[in-house]
Amino acid sequence: MEPIVALQAPVTGADGEREPTLAELDAIEEELPLILAEVDLLDAHITTLDRPLTELDAQRIRRARNRVLAVRRDLANRASTALAGGAA
Template structure:
């Protein structure tokens, strides 16, 4: 049987892969409003999994969804990328 191995010797993580770089932290900080809006939307969706939605729940869901869309729009407009690239 033929042994299949890695062509490169260093295929594991380097010392540079242990922590995010400063520019990565800046990118994460820039995307934090979108991340928080998506978490809020997920919380609302999870709360609606085991019960029927009331009118208040429907409003919460729509509000959270609009918040995600607004955060994506701000991020897309600031970076100058297509809206589909942000999702």
């Protein structure tokens, strides 16, 4: 029986060997407010899975959804300002 081996070396290293670059860390830090807002929205939805939706639950979900939309808007505006060179 012949062993089956790869003919080429892998292009990337092992999963545990690669650390994020500074650019990737900066991108994560820039999107962190959106990530946190989406986590809050997910938490609001999770709390309503095993019980009927109350007015307070609906209000919490609305607030969390509005915050996600506001953060997305702010990120989009920041990105468009950066693309325009800051001269809007």
